[in-house]
Amino acid sequence: MTEPEIISDNNSEYVLRGESDFLDDIITTLSSVSSSLHGLFADFATSPAFVCLDSDLTRLQRETESLCKNTEFLISSQLHGAHQAMADLHGELVALSCKYENLQNGWKSQQENMGQMQAELFTVRSLVQQQSQFCASLGAVMGNLIWKASRLPPVIDMLLSGNKVADFLAIVHGSLISFMETYDSSMPSQYANESQFILSMCGIVTNIAATSAGRQFLVTNSNGRELLEQFNRILPVIPVPSGNCLKRLLLMALYNTSINHDGLKFLQQQADLLSALAHDLQTDTTYEMKLMQLRLLQSLTCDIPNGTVLQDILKYVPLDMIQATTKCSQPEMKNVVQEILNNIKKAQHVYETKCCHSDLWQARTKCSRGCGGDSSFGGTGMNSKAASCQESSNARFGPGCSNISYMKHPA
Template sequence: MADSADGLNEPSDGPNEPCDGPSEPADGLNEPTDEPSEPADGMNEPSDEPNESTDGRSEPVDGPNEPTNGPNEPNDGLNQPSDGPNEPVDGLNEPSDGLSEPTDGPNKSISWKVTYLCLLQKDRLEEVTRNYHSLLGEWHKLQEELQADQVPKDYVLVHKNDLAQLATETSQLKLNLPMVINSSLSTATTRVDSLQEEIDRLRQRNAVSEADIGQWKTRLEAAVAECQKEKESNLQLRCEMQELTEQLSQQSDYSCSLGSSCCTLLWRVSRSQDTVQTLLSGTKIDDFLNLVTSTVESYLSAYKDDWPQDQSDESGFILALVGIITNVAASAYGRDFLISRDSGRNLVDTFTNFLADAPLKKSARLKNLLLMALYNLSINQRALKYICSKPGIMGLLVWHLQEETDCDNRLNTLRVVHSLVSDEHNNVILHELAEALPEHFLQQLTADKNQDVQDLALDLIMDLRQTQHEQ
């Protein structure tokens, strides 16, 4: 057991010196007790690996930590024991009988404590050895870098004068930087204050604008709702107007058909002079004449640009009305009645205006009836003077005679002209006719296919020549 203890106190290169014997415990250890304490498994069963000397610990390289020769100087390395009392190293790997099989007495506690201290010294020795090899590796690495570049890559060589100049410039910058920063800072502060004020103004404007936008949105919504209501109302009114238009159109068609039928019957009845006297003796004759005047004017203004066909109910209604007036003017009583009433004279004015405004080469039947009515009225002396007093009447008739191509229109126009110039005391009409109607045109009419036109043209030529001979 004493031999085993000597093996655990193997001297090392570190500061711990071996103790004189296993019987002297180290300071600070507690006195042994009667009851032995069981050592830990790691202490009772050490493995063989900690005592195997590695290449790093057995082959130290040259350096500042090279051990010197002493009483325990190893020959080849740190872990090679020398000849003497330190030879048995296997005591660490092979536990003695005292550790595994404790005996009664104080030697049991002392042996366990000595073993524990030896293990601590061994751990410290291994840690020192590792640190030594780590430092040694760093030293070799630094030597290699110095041999390769002489200066590490992370460092720069600067001349002393350049460093002094750099220090001077740095101090100058330290002095000038506060002045520059203070001036720039004051300018920036002033600008920031102005910008902040501008931002505040803009925020106020934005708030006012948002309030206005809210009001306008409210107004817009109200206007849109009102507009929608107006649209619905307009749509409803359009529908009602369309219905009323259809009803009015139907009523107009019905009225035109009824008027055409009644007036056509009245037109046929008015061919008899006795019937004419009966009609004119009624109380509604002035209303009837005013109705004829307004109807002819409305018909002309409505269909001046788009003249309807003669087969329509409206055309039949207008033809029947004018035909009734023509038949009334064919009787002596009717001519005198028409020219003696204001409604009758207004009707004569409407007929002459119709001849001037109606489109040419259209409504030949209606124009024939109007010319026949004027011719019948011209037989009456009062009516003749009234027609001749109309300004431009002769020029209108001559223009109508020259422009119209319908044979009946030309014949009836010549009849009216011949009737107007038949008054021997009215020389003004003859002069107007001589100025408006060229003689060569009358010569052309003498060769017309219609015999009545030829006769009337010859009579006019003779009247004109007689007027010139008298002058």
């Protein structure tokens, strides 16, 4: 590590002497500049040009003073306007501040009210939920009790003797729509209160349709017809397998209704029902559901009233779809399918024969008129069509139909 250098006294004296000489030179120069300036001012004082310059300076001074006054006037006027504007803005600011404080106080008050309302809403929701659970439980209990009682025909007769069955059917209609909108993809367990309620309602309708008077009431009352149409519409959209219990009840109700002559005519005209049967025959995999659908289709084809209905049936449920179900190994299903095919074949034979005889009648009539003679042909030569499927208290009979007892569904 190097040691610091030490400056000797001789060097310090030399530096101080140089600074003293530099200061003396500066003083001499300033004295010379001062003398020169005094001389210059003396020359200007005696020169004529300085006198002219003095007058110009005086005029410039007056103009400067006038300009200063104008500037002060303009500035003062502008300042006055600005001050007034600032005063107005300050007043508006004060008013806005008051409004803001009022709004803030109102907001705080509203927040307090909102807190109270939310607490009340929570309480009300809890009460509504409890009430809903109670109503669902009550509806399930009462519905199951009536469902069990409706298995007895005297109970159905007693219900029909009153004036509330139509209102009941309207309630079932609305409840079924609401239930399907809520549980469109997967239904709750069949033991849940909601399921028990809707199943009991549909079960009561099924048991009403199990009696002769009940079937007649369903197809003649407007609420009953609307409910049957709703059954037809929702059959394809009921989720499986969670909705099999509900679908079973609806199929039974429709089958029971088809035993009635007017009910059969009504259901044969329902394109939604035929489309639903075609859809379910292709999608359902359980034997029980397929058998019920085929029994309903067998009932619909038992007494086909005209060619239009036959065409509609074959349009929505083609023969190849029906014949495909004959591959089933269950003899009961095979028998039902064979009865359906026989019914359709008989209907085709009847209406094709009618069509041919109608054409022959028109031809003979035309020929008779052309020859000028009277025709002795008085009809088609066909025997009158067999009587429609007649309804009995326990079974259904008709052309191509075996004895099929109507169904009552136990609760």
